[in-house]
Amino acid sequence: MQFSILTLFPEIIDAYASASIMGRARKNGVIDVQAINIRDFTTDPHKKVDDSPFGGGSGMVLACQPVESAFESLLPLQEPARVLITTPAGRKFDHPFALELSQCKQLVILCGHYEGFDERIMQLIPGIEEVSIGDFVLTGGELPALCMMDAITRLLPGAVQKFSSVEADSFYDGLLDYPHYTRPAEYKGLRAPDVLLSGNHAEIAKWRKAQALQKTKLARPDLLE
């Protein structure tokens, strides 16, 4: 999958996307990440990309021209493609949305900063979709873009060594994950559940399913509905 991130801080995207599972997926050709600096596309002689808001008020607004030109530099997109703009006002990103986006060949993500984008961007880029990662406000769209890229990458074949571990994770089957334990079997008087040490795989699977159900019922009853 091709991730194309339009941002004022490409170094943030590059740093995260070069490490750990995303870095490996990049090396193995499962994903490609291009972090494009919106500032490179401004026609302003002083390299300005933003301006003060019409009507007054604090903060700066990302202007249409550099954002539109940066987006146009990507055309034509590799279909099927989706174009997302990060904003607290968007559709909430979650596991079903990540699954949906994992079917794309190219995903373009626009990262805002300051007060956000000039609203006309929504008309200039047809089919653009507003996406939020939660009901809070960050200083920029880079972390939301990285959260989405990371969650989508794990769903792609070849990104995580054992896909069965992705399928066992929270939300994949609609439930939260079951609890995990590792050596030593006892630590400061706290014992790992005996069933996990029994070697009885059928019993272990039964216990894990029951734990996942119980945890979901307690922590996220909405998922069971």
Ligand code: SAM
């Ligand atoms: N004035 C905007 C508002 O109140 O909705 C907030 C702008 S925020 C300081 C700057 C940028 O960070 C946004 O344009 C967006 O790209 C990103 N951002 C902040 N919070 C976000 C969230 N919860 N989900 C997605 N993007 C977010």
